[in-house]
Amino acid sequence: MRLFALQEASYLGKAIASQRGIVLDPLEERHFNDGEHKARPLISVRGEDVYVIQCLGGDKTASVNDRLCKLLFFVATCKENGASQVSVITPYLAYSRKDRQTKARDPVTLKYVAQLFEAMGAARIVTVEVHNPAAFQNAFRCASINLTAFDLFYADIKRLLDNDSVVILSPDAGGIKRAQLLRESFERFWHQPVGLAMMEKRRSQDIVSGDLFAGNVVDKSVIIVDDLIATGTTIQKAARAALAQGAKKVIAVAAHGCFGDGAHVLFDDPAVDHILVTDSLSQASIQYAMHPEKLTICPLAPRLGELIRRLREGESITELTAIPES
Structure with a gap:
């Protein structure tokens, strides 16, 4: 080899x-x-x-x-x-x-x-x-x-959420299957029921729109799950919508932290309590490592x-x- x-x-x-x-x-x-x-x-x-x-x-x-x-x-x-x-x-x-x-x-x-x-x-x-x-x-x-990769985050999620009631939120319809699989897996780890919610999202020329929100998040901690975070616009919109629906806390979990231009707005937004990504794009993540209070980078090795x-x-x-x- x-x-x-x-x-x-x-x-x-x-x-x-x-x-x-x-x-x-x-x-x-x-x-x-x-x-x-x-x-x-x-x-x-x-x-x-x-x-x-x-x-x-x-x-x-x-x-x-x-x-x-x-x-x-x-x-x-x-x-x-x-x-x-x-x-x-x-x-x-x-x-x-x-x-x-x-x-x-x-x-x-x-x-x-x-x-x-x-x-x-x-x-x-x-x-x-x-x-x-x-x-x-x-x-x-x-x-x-x-x-x-999402199961690699479970220990950190437990640390962040204590024993809260949890809902997995897909920020768009295309990610609902990923959210369903994560929900099933996380329930086995969490040892209590985990809810599921979904948002509508339409993107045209980097403009994100869509207002439909399906799922009960009242007084629950919400985990937004996506495959990647680029500018963070999608995560930010979903987090604000969840809080408007009565969520207690929002964290974002994504496999890939691209963190392109404008992503600093996501880190500055109090709507998102914490962000978890892997080091699949380690160089992109390093520039935001100055936010240890808000960013956790999980190793893939x-x-x-x-x-x-x-x-x-x-x-x-x-x-x-x-x-x-x-």
């Missing part, structure tokens, strides 16, 4: 390697004056089972497209040099939100990204709490693994390390995914 982490995922890669009790395998990355780049393994991969870790959220140091292109080329390089198979671990999968046409002549970018990975020879794609699991599975012909172990040893991975046992 060989484990590589590209530059943008070095923090996460080292954490996963430490969890597995190994060291990352060496690689070289070069950037040229014209904007091109090159990455190659500095150790033989012939006949090896290769795992490549990369973060695909863009920031000021590198765009999404640069990171994706580098990852694709490195996968192909490993295959070119004899790797038996290459598994890609990208906790946040770029372009996964564009999984269908919502306007005339729209691209279906997730499908195109899947075709690129397949063309480069990837045998397996691993991501965490992808935006639309069904679209993700249908887009890829190679093996696709969508890991769950233990889950990803355990996944690699199980894949290597041929064990079941079902309990690490969002797919319930039959």
Whole structure:
């Protein structure tokens, strides 16, 4: 087995390697004056089972497209040099939100990204709490693994909520299945009934609208659950609506903390008591780590390390995914 982490995922890669009790395998990355780049393994991969870790959220140091292109080329390089198979671990999968046409002549970018990975020879794609699991599975012909992350937050949620009555709130209709699965899982952890609520949301040109609120949140602590937080507009709107409906407290839980421009407004808004995300986009989260009273960042390395172990040893991975046992 060989484990590589590209530059943008070095923090996460080292954490996963430490969890597995190994060291990352060496690689070289070069950037040229014209904007091109090159990455190659500095150790033989012939006949090896290769795992490549990369973060695909863009920031000021590198765009999404640069990171994706580098990852694709490195996968192909490993295959070119004899790797038996290459598994890609990208906790946040770029372009996964564009999984269908919502306007005339729209691209279906997730499908195109899947075709690129397949063309480069990837045998397996691993991501965490992808935006639309069904679209993700249908887009890829190679093996696709969508890991769950929300159970990693349960201990912190318990600390924040004591023994309050809890309602899980989906901030839009598209996330209701995620909210239902989380509700079922959290009830087993919480040992008491957990409610479910939903809001209406429509987005057009980054303007969020919709006023419908379904569910009883009076005197209850509300957990807003979403796959990612970008500007925080959706979370902020849902939190204010929940409080207007009589909620006692609101916390937000998301797998991915993108925290783009304008996200500071979410941190400054008293409607949201606390925010929990993973370190899938660690660089994006670090800039807001100055808000320790409001932000908790949960490490993904233990889950990803355990996944690699199980894949290597041929064990079941079902309990690490969002797919319930039959």
